[in-house]
Amino acid sequence: MGDSESRPDSTLCTPWRRVEWEENQRYLQYVKNYKPENEAFTHIRVLLYGPVGVGKSTFINSVSSVVRGKMANQALTSARTAEVSFTRTFKTYTIQRGGKGDFYPFVFNDIMGLEKGKDRGVHENDIILALKGHVMEGYKFNPVSPLTPSDHGYVSEPSPDDRVHVLVCVYSANVGDMGAGVLQEMREIRKAASDLGIPQIAVLTKIDEACGETEKDLSNIFKSKYVKEKIEEFSRNQGIPINCIFPVKNYCTETLLDDHVDTLILSVLRAIIDFGEDFANTL
Numbered sequence: 001m002g003d004s005e006s007r008p009d010s011t012l013c014t015p016w017r018r019v020e021w022e023e024n025q026r027y028l029q030y031v032k033n034y035k036p037e038n039e040a041f042t043h044i045r046v047l048l049y050g051p052v053g054v055g056k057s058t059f060i061n062s063v064s065s066v067v068r069g070k071m072a073n074q075a076l077t078s079a080r081t082a083e084v085s086f087t088r089t090f091k092t093y094t095i096q097r098g099g100k101g102d103f104y105p106f107v108f109n110d111i112m113g114l115e116k117g118k119d120r121g122v123h124e125n126d127i128i129l130a131l132k133g134h135v136m137e138g139y140k141f142n143p144v145s146p147l148t149p150s151d152h153g154y155v156s157e158p159s160p161d162d163r164v165h166v167l168v169c170v171y172s173a174n175v176g177d178m179g180a181g182v183l184q185e186m187r188e189i190r191k192a193a194s195d196l197g198i199p200q201i202a203v204l205t206k207i208d209e210a211c212g213e214t215e216k217d218l219s220n221i222f223k224s225k226y227v228k229e230k231i232e233e234f235s236r237n238q239g240i241p242i243n244c245i246f247p248v249k250n251y252c253t254e255t256l257l258d259d260h261v262d263t264l265i266l267s268v269l270r271a272i273i274d275f276g277e278d279f280a281n282t283l
């Protein structure tokens with residue numbers, strides 16, 4: 001995998017999605033007020049998966065920055081896009097809300113990326129175990145040997161909080177060809193989540209790098225022909241509905257928060273909370 005060499009088409013078209021750029025405060029309040037209705041849960045668990053280096057860890061940092069109103073750098077990210085995944089441990093990221101011990105009721109797991117070539121990325125079976133809550137906190141994924149019930153890292157009786165409530169597939173707008181193998185693996189993981197009834201969302205990152213007009217002005221995002229096509233193509237390939245695919249620009253080079261970046265991140269976060277809440281209420 002690698003970033004595409006020639007920049008894609010930056011042509012703008014008529015807006016293809018409506019977005020409420022001025023509603024950040026309302027959205028933020030919604031997130032801040034959220035509490036799972038089902039008392040068996042303390043949080044919604046969100047599992048992020050997708051190819052190496054697409055911005056999974058950076059997305060968690062971006063969510064944290066938006067809800068806390070200040071730049072966060074909690075989930076370690078790699079400074080350059082590596083072929084070999086940087087995130088290897090199954091770690092839960094929580095976001096602090098108030099004082100010590102007060103966290104938002106949504107948590108993220110950012111698992112080792114899918115990689116080209118066999119025996120390199122996280123094993124598909126391990127992702128399925130994670131969906132069901134069987135992977136212990138701190139478990140270090142081993143690409144050549146998936147987790148088994150006799151291993152120390154295996155949780156035999158997961159609690160409702162251990163289970164995954166929303167699966168988020170992350171992919172990058174700045175990658176030409178994802179590779180048939182990676183796409184196939186992603187479809188299989190999605191299928192496994194569907195079989196468990198777990199709702200799914202996709203996040204398209206790096207829209208700034210992929211479209212010049214969007215890079216200049218993020219509010220052009222929903223007029224970008226290229227981004228629209230990237231979403232339609234992925235929807236066809238993976239079977240994820242178009243309205244469940246959200247383009248974002250992550251916080252990576254900024255030192256200050258930006259309203260447009262916040263709007264896009266809050267749109268995904270709101271969908272994550274709504275989908276997760278609905279699913280948790282069925283359990």
Ligand SMILES: Nc1nc2c(ncn2[C@@H]2O[C@H](COP(=O)(O)OP(=O)(O)OP(=O)(O)O)[C@@H](O)[C@H]2O)c(=O)[nH]1
Nearest residue numbers: 053054055056057058077078086087113206250252
């Ligand atoms: N321009 C731009 N860069 C981004 C964006 N999101 C992530 N990046 C950069 O992409 C690189 C990889 O990001 P990570 O968050 O480490 O990617 P990852 O998916 O967690 O990677 P693995 O853990 O290795 O699988 C970093 O240098 C980020 O700064 C984005 O929306 N726009």
Ligand SMILES: [Mg+2]
Nearest residue numbers: 056057086087
């Ligand atoms: Mg990562």
